[in-house]
Amino acid sequence: MAAVIERRVSGRVGLWVLIVLFGLFCAFPFLFATITMFKQNTDVYTRPNGNQLIFTKAPTLSNLTLLFHHTQYGTFVVNNVVIGVCVVAITLALSLPAAYSLARAAGWWAEKVGIGVFVVYLVPPTLLFLPLSQLVTRFGLQDSIWSLVVVYPSFTVPLSTWLLMGFFKSIPREIEEQAQVDGYSRLGAVVRAVLPLALPGIFTVVVFTFTLTMQDFIYALSFVSSSSNMTVSVGVPTNLIRGDVFYWQALMASAIVVAVPVALLYNLFLDKFIQGFTMGAVKG
Amino acid sequence: MAVVETRDLRKHFGDTHAVDGIDLATAEGEYLVLLGPSGCGKTTLLRVIAGLEQPTEGDVLIGGRVVTGLPPRARKIAMVFQSYALYPHKTVYKNIVFPLGAQGVPRGEWDAKVNWAADVLGIRPLLQRKPRQLSGGERQRVALARALVRDPHVFLLDEPLSNLDAKLRAAAREDLKEFQQRVGITTIYVTHDQIEAMGLGDRIAVLNAGQVQQVGTPQDIYDRPQNTFVATFVGSPPMNLLDRDGTLVGFRPEAFLPGALVGDAPGRLTLDFHVVRAEYLGSDRYVYGTVPAIDPESRVIAKLPSTVTTPIDGDTVVPFAIAGANLHFFDATTGERTAAERVP
Amino acid sequence: MSVLDEVAARPTEERRRRRYLFDRERVLGPALLLPAVLYLVAVVGYPLVLAILYAFSDVTTGSQTLHLVGWSTFRSAIDDPVFGTALRNSFLFTAISQACVVVLSTVLAFVLTQDFRGKWFFRFLVLLPWTTPVALSAVIWLWMLDSIFSPFNWLLVKLHVLSPGGHVVWLGGEHLAISSVIALQTWRILPLATVIVMAGLSSIPQDIRDATEVDGARFWRRTFQIDLPLLAPVILVAVLFGIVFTFADMAVIFILTGGAPGNGTQVLASWAFYKGINGGNLAVGAADAVFMFPVLLALAAIVLRFARRSEVG
Numbered sequence: 001m002a003a004v005i006e007r008r009v010s011g012r013v014g015l016w017v018l019i020v021l022f023g024l025f026c027a028f029p030f031l032f033a034t035i036t037m038f039k040q041n042t043d044v045y046t047r048p049n050g051n052q053l054i055f056t057k058a059p060t061l062s063n064l065t066l067l068f069h070h071t072q073y074g075t076f077v078v079n080n081v082v083i084g085v086c087v088v089a090i091t092l093a094l095s096l097p098a099a100y101s102l103a104r105a106a107g108w109w110a111e112k113v114g115i116g117v118f119v120v121y122l123v124p125p126t127l128l129f130l131p132l133s134q135l136v137t138r139f140g141l142q143d144s145i146w147s148l149v150v151v152y153p154s155f156t157v158p159l160s161t162w163l164l165m166g167f168f169k170s171i172p173r174e175i176e177e178q179a180q181v182d183g184y185s186r187l188g189a190v191v192r193a194v195l196p197l198a199l200p201g202i203f204t205v206v207v208f209t210f211t212l213t214m215q216d217f218i219y220a221l222s223f224v225s226s227s228s229n230m231t232v233s234v235g236v237p238t239n240l241i242r243g244d245v246f247y248w249q250a251l252m253a254s255a256i257v258v259a260v261p262v263a264l265l266y267n268l269f270l271d272k273f274i275q276g277f278t279m280g281a282v283k284g
Numbered sequence: 285m286a287v288v289e290t291r292d293l294r295k296h297f298g299d300t301h302a303v304d305g306i307d308l309a310t311a312e313g314e315y316l317v318l319l320g321p322s323g324c325g326k327t328t329l330l331r332v333i334a335g336l337e338q339p340t341e342g343d344v345l346i347g348g349r350v351v352t353g354l355p356p357r358a359r360k361i362a363m364v365f366q367s368y369a370l371y372p373h374k375t376v377y378k379n380i381v382f383p384l385g386a387q388g389v390p391r392g393e394w395d396a397k398v399n400w401a402a403d404v405l406g407i408r409p410l411l412q413r414k415p416r417q418l419s420g421g422e423r424q425r426v427a428l429a430r431a432l433v434r435d436p437h438v439f440l441l442d443e444p445l446s447n448l449d450a451k452l453r454a455a456a457r458e459d460l461k462e463f464q465q466r467v468g469i470t471t472i473y474v475t476h477d478q479i480e481a482m483g484l485g486d487r488i489a490v491l492n493a494g495q496v497q498q499v500g501t502p503q504d505i506y507d508r509p510q511n512t513f514v515a516t517f518v519g520s521p522p523m524n525l526l527d528r529d530g531t532l533v534g535f536r537p538e539a540f541l542p543g544a545l546v547g548d549a550p551g552r553l554t555l556d557f558h559v560v561r562a563e564y565l566g567s568d569r570y571v572y573g574t575v576p577a578i579d580p581e582s583r584v585i586a587k588l589p590s591t592v593t594t595p596i597d598g599d600t601v602v603p604f605a606i607a608g609a610n611l612h613f614f615d616a617t618t619g620e621r622t623a624a625e626r627v628p
Numbered sequence: 629m630s631v632l633d634e635v636a637a638r639p640t641e642e643r644r645r646r647r648y649l650f651d652r653e654r655v656l657g658p659a660l661l662l663p664a665v666l667y668l669v670a671v672v673g674y675p676l677v678l679a680i681l682y683a684f685s686d687v688t689t690g691s692q693t694l695h696l697v698g699w700s701t702f703r704s705a706i707d708d709p710v711f712g713t714a715l716r717n718s719f720l721f722t723a724i725s726q727a728c729v730v731v732l733s734t735v736l737a738f739v740l741t742q743d744f745r746g747k748w749f750f751r752f753l754v755l756l757p758w759t760t761p762v763a764l765s766a767v768i769w770l771w772m773l774d775s776i777f778s779p780f781n782w783l784l785v786k787l788h789v790l791s792p793g794g795h796v797v798w799l800g801g802e803h804l805a806i807s808s809v810i811a812l813q814t815w816r817i818l819p820l821a822t823v824i825v826m827a828g829l830s831s832i833p834q835d836i837r838d839a840t841e842v843d844g845a846r847f848w849r850r851t852f853q854i855d856l857p858l859l860a861p862v863i864l865v866a867v868l869f870g871i872v873f874t875f876a877d878m879a880v881i882f883i884l885t886g887g888a889p890g891n892g893t894q895v896l897a898s899w900a901f902y903k904g905i906n907g908g909n910l911a912v913g914a915a916d917a918v919f920m921f922p923v924l925l926a927l928a929a930i931v932l933r934f935a936r937r938s939e940v941g
Contacts, residue, residue: 018739019750022732026819027753030760032779033768044777052779094667097660105657113661119928120668123676124876126897127917127924130904131678132671134689154671157664177336178369181440182430183357183386186651192382196373217763217879218897222905233763237883241767248771255764263759267752274827338652355651 030259037063037253044248063249064257072227073254076235079145083231084210086149091156091209092202098157099164100190104176114165121158125218128154133222147223148231152216156209163208166279167201168194204272211262232258286345287312287470288333288438293342295328295494302328303339304494310438310470315461317485318474321517325494326474327442333472334363334440347437357386362431363440366447368423370415376426377411383434401429404467420448421456428463439464439471445480457483478518482506490514508612512619515612521570521587523612526579532614533578533627537570537587539610542594543603551608553627557586561598571596575604578627680921682914689908697911705903705915710891714899715919721806721895722875725813729870730863732814733821734856737829740822758819766883769812773798773884802892805885809893812884813874820873821866828862829855864934868927876920896920 036044036052038059044052067073102110102117132151133142141147171194179189195202220234227239236254240247266273286309295303302325310316318326331337333344335356343352351359362383371379380398389397402408405425415423424444431439445453445460461484464471475481481488482502490497490505490513498510509515509523515534516522524540525532543554559573571586586604588594596602613622650656686697705711740751757765772778775797784790799805832855878897885893887902894902896919904913 015739015742015744018735019744022736022739023750023753025815026757029765029768029772029815030753030756032772036771051782052777094664098664101657101660105653105660107653107657113665115932117664117668119931120672122872122924122928122931123672124872124897124920124924126876126878126900127679127920128672128675130900130910130914130917131675131682133905134678134910135675151671153667157668161664172367172369174365174367174369175371177356178363178365178371179382179386180336181334181356181361181363182383183434185355185357185648186653186656188386193371211759215761217761217882218901221882222901233761233879237763237767248774248777251767252771255760255768258764259756259760263752263756266755266759267748270751270755270823274823274830278827278831353648355648358648 030256033252033256037249037256039063039249041249063247063253066247067250067253067257071240071250072230072235073232073240073250075228076230076232077258079229080214080231083145083148083152084213087152087156087213088206088209090149090153091160092206094153095157095161095164095205096202099161100168100194102161103165103168104173105186114162117158117161121155125155125216129218129222132219136223142223143225143229145224145229145231148213148216148220151219151223152213155216156212159212160205160209163205163273163276164198164201166276167198167204170201170275170279171197200272201276204269204276207265207269208273211265214258214262286310287347288472289345290329290333291343291345293329293332293344294340295325295332295337296340301494303332305342306491306494306496308489308496308499310472311486313468313470314486315464315471315473315484317481317488318472318491319476319478319481319485319488319518320491321476324491326476326491328494329491330363330440330442330472330474334361335359360434360437361440362434362436362438364424364427364431364442364444366443368427368444368447370423370426370430372415374414375411376407376413376415376418379415379426380411380430380433383430387434397433398429401433404432405429405463421452421459424448424456425459428460432467432469436469439469441471441473443475445475446477453480460484478520482518490517492517508621510621512614515614521585524582524584525614526575526582526584527616528578528627530616531622531625532616532619533625534612534614535606535610537585538589540584540586540604540606541588542592542596543605544594545592546605546607549607549609551611552605553608553611554603554605557584557602557604559596559598559600559602562596566590569596679914680918682911683918685911687910689910691910701911701915705912705919708912710894710899711916713892714894714896714916717806717893718875718895718897718920721810721813722871725810725817725874726867726870728810728814729817729821730867732818733825733866734859734863736818736822737825740826741829754822755819757816758823762816762877762879763883765816766812766880769808770799770884773808775800799885800889802889805889805893809880809884812880813877816880817870817874821870824866824869825859825862828859828865832858861934865931868931872924872927875923 032053035055038061039055040057040060040062043055043057047056098117102114106113136142136147136151141150175193175197176189179193180186184192214231214233216231217233220231221238224230224234227235230239232254236251240251240254289309290306293303293306294301304325306329308316318329320326328337332339333346335344335351335354335358339352343350345351346359346361356363371382374382377398380401381394384394384397398411399408402411405428407422407425407429410418410422410426415426418426427444445456448456457480473484482505485502487499487501488505489499492513498505498514500508505514505518509518512525512532512534516525519536521537523534523536525534540557546552555575555577557571557573557575559571561572563570563572567590569588569590569592571588573584573586574580574582575584588596608624611624611627613624614620615622650659681694681696683701684696684698685694686701687694736754740747740754744750773780775781775795778796778798780798781790781795784796785792790796797804798808836854836858876897878895878901881887881893881895881898882901887894887898891899896916900913900916903916904910907913
């Protein structure tokens with residue numbers, strides 16, 4: 001009995017050791033960044049070998065003010081929001097029908113095309129950015145956020161199609177058929193009976209698509225040059241790092257302001273994401 | 285005019301012939317049951333009639349017009365699925381109204397129609413509830429109300445009782461029959477449960493392997509099965525079939541009784557029943573044994589009602605008898621019904 | 629039906645067919661799929677073909693037309709002294725970081741299947757490295773590894789490993805810079821791999837877990853002999869994603885080291901950027917990028933073969 005308890009306790013202790021280690025490993029950089037972003041200049045720069053993890057002067061919000069009022073960070077964020085919304089709309093328009101088709105209306109070729117969609121994901125932006133940058137210029141979209149709006153769905157559509165496929169498969173086929181028998185066309189049945197049930201899934205896809213648009217670096221770097229058209233990912237490392245004088249606190253703030261809400265959102269929707277992801281692999 | 289008709293209907297899925305040449309016609313207002321084991325094609329047949337699947341060959345006619353190739357919404361049918369398929373996010377009212385919106389019925393008429401259908405099914409008080417708040421029986425009634433409101437030529441029902449508790453099933457069966465008789469709409473009903481079929485159907489079509497084995501009233505099916513499949517599928521325990529030189533001699537367990545109880549019926553046959561054991565089941569007694577006079581190999585079951593108190597022990601030989609009219613003969617190779625013969 | 633009846637019925641047949649065209653699955657299925665497929669062909673397929681064409685041409689950002697020049701562009705790309713380093717680094721960084729990710733993510737996934745207080749918050753912390761845009765994480769690491777102000781320097785001095793006033797230039801020396809890059813890649817892919825493994829863990833049927841419980845298997849045996857073999861396909865998927873995202877990434881290099889010291893930390897993807905965009909030599913840039921292609925093709929083949937072999941569900 002004692003041996004069992006001892007084993008259980010040591011198992012528990014082992015678990016907590018792992019929790020602390022992994023927690024530190026993953027979050028330490030963000031902890032450090034958060035502390036830095038509230039520090040006064042003298043707290044940071046005058047103590048080269050001091051402990052940067054403690055406040056020796058009072059914390060301040062001045063770096064955030066600097067970030068939002070004296071840099072173009074605010075513009076970057078607005079650009080990201082506009083791009084995000086547009087890309088979400090385009091992605092849904094393309095992948096909702098595609099996902100329904102693959103989940104329900106495709107025959108033997110559904111599986112192959114489904115895998116094909118997956119494989120598209122394996123073609124990286126770093127392979128396509130050069131020809132795409134030329135195409136963007138040819139269509140007159142260079143140096144504008146619209147070049148990104150047009151190109152970003154190339155990596156949001158495969159993932160969102162896969163996820164939506166999973167969510168559609170989890171809705172009983174009979175609901176759809178009942179709606180057809182009740183008098184709607186195939187499409188009408190989907191819109192009226194299936195989509196309302198797929199809304200939680202669609203919402204999850206919206207969240208993931210939106211945050212995915214913030215991840216890109218290379219396309220934004222290649223297509224956009226004026227700072228007023230930049231996204232956060234490109235604007236922060238290029239614009240805010242002026243020469244060799246780095247405004248570190250503001251830089252850290254710029255990263256944390258984006259990182260925390262996004263991670264919170266993911267955490268909220270993670271279970272739904274996993275559900276859709278694994279359902280996508282199940283036979284419809 | 286037959287309300288629903290199929291002409292040489294076939295549905296192939298690759299190499300599988302789910303529906304293999306079916307000709308069927310329903311009479312107006314009749315309750316036709318499609319009965320068969322799982323995989324016999326009855327549900328596929330129903331779905332082809334509904335328009336959810338397109339046939340590989342053959343035609344479906346509804347209300348006299350050829351509807352092959354038309355989608356469900358163009359066929360004036362109503363269907364109830366096994367799971368009832370109630371829209372979970374809509375109230376009962378909205379569920380019932382749904383088909384009206386699809387047909388373009390003017391909004392002003394919606395209330396009247398929904399209330400009428402709800403009254404027929406006795407679910408008026410439930411109109412504002414959601415499906416998850418309803419019991420199994422209530423959900424069935426909502427599904428029927430939704431079907432009724434379409435004013436269809438035919439109701440198509442796919443095993444709607446199999447999701448109910450066994451106890452509720454008998455009551456639900458009664459409700460269904462009464463409902464159908466009241467509204468008088470032709471109904472095609474799919475089930476694998478022969479008791480349901482016998483209880484509900486005006487006529488039963490027994491299906492196996494995609495083909496119709498026999499169509500007839502419950503009495504026809506039970507008393508004059510056309511082949512061994514029908515003979516053994518309907519009736520519990522199944523009909524005894526004894527092999528005698530290429531002919532199968534068949535008789536139902538309840539027709540095989542201790543000699544003293546079978547009166548002077550024409551063609552009465554006395555046979556020695558070599559009893560192996562008897563099983564007491566409350567309202568019935570099943571007696572297992574063999575009848576070597578006809579066929580020493582096959583096992584025979586006799587079904588005695590509990591009111592018959594003749595003591596029967598295992599490992600004894602008891603003289604049983606059977607009336608000539610209760611004997612059936614089938615060809616051992618084809619399974620088809622053949623002419624009566626002399627026995628033994 | 630008589631001949632006249634048939635003839636009379638035919639036009640309505642046609643009209644019927646057209647009116648209900650989109651109810652037919654054979655029409656609807658492809659029709660719904662078409663927009664997405666067309667888009668992907670245009671924005672992924674076509675540029676892919678172009679990239680390969682560029683690599684066989686001498687095109688620059690100033691070019692008006694495309695001349696094919698056979699293998700000479702590839703030859704000049706390979707002859708560049710940085711190329712060898714970039715090629716080596718692409719494989720090196722990916723292999724080491726993903727090997728670490730495989731092990732760490734499996735352990736972390738098991739941790740996350742346990743119940744403990746603050747689990748939601750812990751999960752939030754674990755997600756941060758992946759959900760934060762790469763560029764911003766790199767900026768944070770840039771500060772964290774600053775040669776003067778890094779907290780690691782402070783820690784090393786405190787532990788008397790470094791003399792007071794000593795600095796480690798984390799992004800300076802070639803070996804240190806490479807290690808830093810590998811660390812960042814491991815760190816940011818870990819959450820993604822963990823989530824994938826978690827998804828796999830949740831799909832191990834409960835009755836298999838119950839059976840091993842009844843069999844009295846202790847934790848380690850149960851893990852190594854039952855869970856891991858069942859998880860192997862999922863771990864493979866996680867590894868594949870991790871490899872693609874690391875192998876073809878250029879943001880980490882660009883921001884963290886800029887390729888320094890002296891192009892020692894370049895990878896194919898970042899080198900392609902320097903050559904193609906900064907240098908304007910699209911052909912050589914494309915050739916550099918295209919070298920990634922065989923690896924990605926091989927990965928795609930593995931994914932396909934593997935997806936066909938193990939049907940989930």
